[in-house]
Amino acid sequence: MQQDSTPLRLLKNAERLMAEKGIAATSVREITEESDANVAAVNYYFGGKTALLLDLLKSRFEHLDAALLERVSSIEAEAKGKTPSVRELAKAYFDVITALGFNSKTGKLDPFILLIQRASAEQEAVLEQAQDYNAPGIAKLVDLMAAEVPADRRARLDVPMLTGMMFTASVAAMPAMSSENRNDVLVAAIKDFLFAGVEAYVSRFAHGI
Numbered sequence: 001m002q003q004d005s006t007p008l009r010l011l012k013n014a015e016r017l018m019a020e021k022g023i024a025a026t027s028v029r030e031i032t033e034e035s036d037a038n039v040a041a042v043n044y045y046f047g048g049k050t051a052l053l054l055d056l057l058k059s060r061f062e063h064l065d066a067a068l069l070e071r072v073s074s075i076e077a078e079a080k081g082k083t084p085s086v087r088e089l090a091k092a093y094f095d096v097i098t099a100l101g102f103n104s105k106t107g108k109l110d111p112f113i114l115l116i117q118r119a120s121a122e123q124e125a126v127l128e129q130a131q132d133y134n135a136p137g138i139a140k141l142v143d144l145m146a147a148e149v150p151a152d153r154r155a156r157l158d159v160p161m162l163t164g165m166m167f168t169a170s171v172a173a174m175p176a177m178s179s180e181n182r183n184d185v186l187v188a189a190i191k192d193f194l195f196a197g198v199e200a201y202v203s204r205f206a207h208g209i
Contacts, residue, residue, distance in 0.1 A: 005202045017030055019118060053123060056115070073140065094191060
């Protein structure tokens with residue numbers, strides 16, 4: 001997609017407006033006006049506002065998954081044949097999310113993070129459709145986390161719940177990571193809470209508790 005193409009402008013402005021105002025509160029007309037496009041452009045290129053939202057979320061989740069795959073693959077390579085710890089893998093997820101979703105200098109969340117929160121509250125079905133839990137990055141992360149889980153129990157791992165827990169905790173830490181209002185004690189506490197929670201969840205399946 002060309003950098004200055006109409007579909008790209010529609011996606012960028014839709015993300016910004018929906019993140020700021022809410023999904024339901026953002027009209028197709030507002031999106032097209034901000035994008036210097038005809039009011040019919042959203043239907044023409046995407047098939048409607050909901051389909052545009054779905055495409056937008058899918059694109060952003062794919063970007064996130066690519067970054068996660070790179071980080072997890074690096075950790076796996078550094079382990080030199082050993083399985084990385086669940087804590088180390090949970091930290092990888094935390095680091096990737098916070099790096100992509102938060103600007104410590106400005107103290108602002110990326111619109112994508114805000115959009116996910118909006119979608120979770122307003123368009124949960126679309127949010128679920130947009131996430132591919134078999135995508136390479138998340139699949140590798142969960143596979144390594146579950147390395148000690150017997151094969152007959154792996155299918156019972158609730159990947160949406162696990163990733164949702166990691167995402168929520170990671171976002172909760174972001175405001176405390178601002179360069180102006182940095183609170184390292186709070187960030188460390190949230191990370192410990194996240195890591196312990198993931199370890200406890202995976203351990204229950206590994207040991208059949």
